[in-house]
Amino acid sequence: MKDKKIARIEQLKREKGVVILAHYYCRPEVQEVADFLGDSLALSVKARDIDAKVILFAGVHFMGETAKVLSPEKKVLIPNPEATCSLAESCKAEALAQMKAKYPNALVVAYVNTTVGVKALTDICCTSSNALQVVESIPQDREILFVPDKNLGSYIQKVTGRQNMILWDGACHVHEKFSKEGILELKKSHPEAKVVVHPECRGEVAELADYCGSTAGILTYCGESKCDTFIVVTEPGILAEMEKRYPQKKFIPAPSIEGKSCNECEYMKMITLDSIIACLENESPTIELDEQIRQEASRSIEAMVKVG
Numbered sequence: 001m002k003d004k005k006i007a008r009i010e011q012l013k014r015e016k017g018v019v020i021l022a023h024y025y026c027r028p029e030v031q032e033v034a035d036f037l038g039d040s041l042a043l044s045v046k047a048r049d050i051d052a053k054v055i056l057f058a059g060v061h062f063m064g065e066t067a068k069v070l071s072p073e074k075k076v077l078i079p080n081p082e083a084t085c086s087l088a089e090s091c092k093a094e095a096l097a098q099m100k101a102k103y104p105n106a107l108v109v110a111y112v113n114t115t116v117g118v119k120a121l122t123d124i125c126c127t128s129s130n131a132l133q134v135v136e137s138i139p140q141d142r143e144i145l146f147v148p149d150k151n152l153g154s155y156i157q158k159v160t161g162r163q164n165m166i167l168w169d170g171a172c173h174v175h176e177k178f179s180k181e182g183i184l185e186l187k188k189s190h191p192e193a194k195v196v197v198h199p200e201c202r203g204e205v206a207e208l209a210d211y212c213g214s215t216a217g218i219l220t221y222c223g224e225s226k227c228d229t230f231i232v233v234t235e236p237g238i239l240a241e242m243e244k245r246y247p248q249k250k251f252i253p254a255p256s257i258e259g260k261s262c263n264e265c266e267y268m269k270m271i272t273l274d275s276i277i278a279c280l281e282n283e284s285p286t287i288e289l290d291e292q293i294r295q296e297a298s299r300s301i302e303a304m305v306k307v308g
């Protein structure tokens with residue numbers, strides 16, 4: 001059944017000249033039909049640079065929006081517009097406008113996990129792979145309003161020692177649930193394992209990391225490390241790519257504070273083979289943006305891409 005659906009997707013892709021971009025947190029079978037897999041930074045750049053008229057974005061809504069912002073001439077298909085993100089939901093453009101009015105001299109740095117309306121009010125975007133360089137590119141004496149992920153923001157504050165950062169009170173409901181105690185317990189039975197953590201996790205969890213970084217950064221670290229066992233403290237969708245790239249290594253998903261179960265992002269899991277087939281057949285839903293907001297958002301994303 002799965003193979004038939006995959007064959008149908010491949011046929012539709014060929015017929016319609018569609019390129020599929022997918023994030024590492026998607027279901028393994030969705031990753032299988034992707035032409036490009038990546039973290040949020042790599043996928044944004046790929047969406048901009050790729051020579052294709054139609055892109056299907058297998059990821060959450062803000063990722064499809066970012067692709068459309070950077071490539072307005074391309075048709076951007078999204079299999080499920082309901083696939084949102086708790087971080088993006090935690091920061092509405094109107095609320096950010098009010099916060100900016102309170103801190104008129106602050107420069108706004110927004111994580112890409114935000115809506116296009118928030119990006120339009122932002123000076124420079126960042127992702128988890130370049131947040132450090134983005135913050136370091138800003139003069140030391142300039143106040144920063146960092147939105148919406150307080151965990152990523154405080155991680156960057158800790159690494160840079162920067163005091164003048166005002167943090168939005170948002171967090172990823174998936175990464176917030178990793179348990180420090182659960183990881184320490186796992187370390188007892190796997191003392192040799194390296195702990196790899198996404199910076200959306202809480203500070204007490206990030207402190208346990210041998211490596212803390214974006215999904216792409218985590219994958220590279222696991223490949224380059226001499227160690228062959230890793231405790232993986234991020235959304236478990238990434239395990240498919242880890243096991244594919246490094247079959248000789250062992251990857252242990254970290255537990256949630258709610259028990260042994262994995263911390264899956266239900267939004268990423270809304271992208272299914274069936275929803276991709278329907279989206280390719282109907283060439284809908286698509287991302288449509290107001291042109292002025294798109295241009296304003298484009299400025300803050302391009303400012304980020306220039307930094308790295």
Ligand code: 13P
Pocket residue numbers: 038039040041113127128129172198200213214215216
């Ligand atoms: P990356 O930028 O590391 O791909 O992360 C995106 C994301 O949504 C993490 O929850």
Ligand code: SF4
Pocket residue numbers: 060084085086087088113172173174175200235265266267268
């Ligand atoms: Fe958003 Fe968290 Fe899902 Fe990433 S894992 S897409 S930050 S809800």
